[in-house]
């Protein structure tokens with residue numbers, strides 16, 4: 001018994017040391033696209049949804065560093081202003097471009113209110129964008145909600161499908177004119193590998209007959225991919241590209257609806273610290289698709305770790321993609 005306890009303690013200690021070594025010895029951040037060019041995004045305006053937290057915040061930081069003017073589309077103004085203040089401080093400390101300096105609008109951060117769970121908010125946001133912004137070079141559909149209890153959006157849609165797919169569907173459609181007039185321009189969609197476990201069950205898109213929070217998340221992420229592929233088809237010849245990505249597993253606030261007993265939480269934190277990507281690491285594919293000359297003209301593709309990846313046949317089904325587009329148009333009121 002005593003031998004078994006000592007062996008278990010030694011194994012735990014060894015494991016902890018190995019994890020610590022893995023964190024501290026390896027490179028701190030891998031910028032997979034070698035993004036050291038601090039003027040790559042000068043003169044470009046980028047809109048990022050959900051930019052106050054996690055991947056969106058890290059994507060904003062990286063694109064600011066590359067000289068972009070970044071609009072943060074966020075549902076909570078106070079949280080967004082706090083994140084914007086931190087991002088401005090970090091940029092100053094890193095010696096990046098000062099807003100209002102000779103670099104013009106390089107490094108400028110603008111906060112605008114956008115609640116993707118409200119079609120009214122999406123419409124008001126887009127109206128403000130069209131009135132105030134002369135151009136939009138990159139739209140990053142990043143905001144997301146993961147495995148929440150059954151909830152409905154203001155317009156009566158199941159929350160994960162409503163925010164992750166429908167809100168972004170309306171947003172993108174209402175901004176397409178601005179993106180086209182700013183071409184060459186790009187749309188980047190943040191999906192997840194978990195799309196593999198989803199299906200588009202057209203007969204119950206609001207999950208009123210049954211609700212499974214994992215399935216509904218996966219379905220919304222499959223919808224992101226089908227949307228991207230159908231939009232790429234519709235945008236052929238316009239010089240507006242659209243690509244979709246999975247970021248890997250990343251240490252963010254996305255797991256806020258997962259209940260973990262208090263006593264087990266430290267173990268989860270240790271595991272995520274050791275094995276999950278940091279937000280900056282997770283943001284690299286978004287930044288790559290938003291800025292790299294390597295993907296100029298590339299459209300309708302799926303990426304992970306800055307490389308194109310294959311999709312399951314269900315994510316490439318053109319008839320499902322078209323049907324989802326048509327139904328989404330009706331759901332968000334673009335077509336009566």
Ligand SMILES: NC(=O)C1=CN([C@@H]2O[C@H](COP(=O)(O)OP(=O)(O)OC[C@H]3O[C@@H](n4cnc5c(N)ncnc54)[C@H](OP(=O)(O)O)[C@@H]3O)[C@@H](O)[C@H]2O)C=CC1
Pocket residue numbers: 049050051052053054055056073074075076079114115116117118142143144145146163190191192193246247248249250251252253254255
């Ligand atoms: N983290 C991961 O391992 C993975 C993440 N992803 C995807 O990455 C994207 C970013 O998530 P991540 O950074 O991890 O998670 P976070 O929870 O840290 O960030 C999500 C962002 O989305 C915003 N958001 C949520 N609901 C709404 C809404 N109704 N209107 C506007 N904004 C909203 C949040 O705002 P607020 O702070 O106000 O809640 C927050 O800014 C998501 O699309 C997610 O599905 C995909 C695969 C893996």
Ligand SMILES: CC1=C(/C=C/C(C)=C/C=C/C(C)=C/C=O)C(C)(C)CCC1
Pocket residue numbers: 146191192193194249250254255256258259260265268269271272
């Ligand atoms: C680590 C960790 C958590 C787990 C989060 C997870 C497991 C999120 C996974 C998200 C994925 C994989 C999304 C894919 O699209 C909790 C529960 C918040 C508690 C604190 C530490």
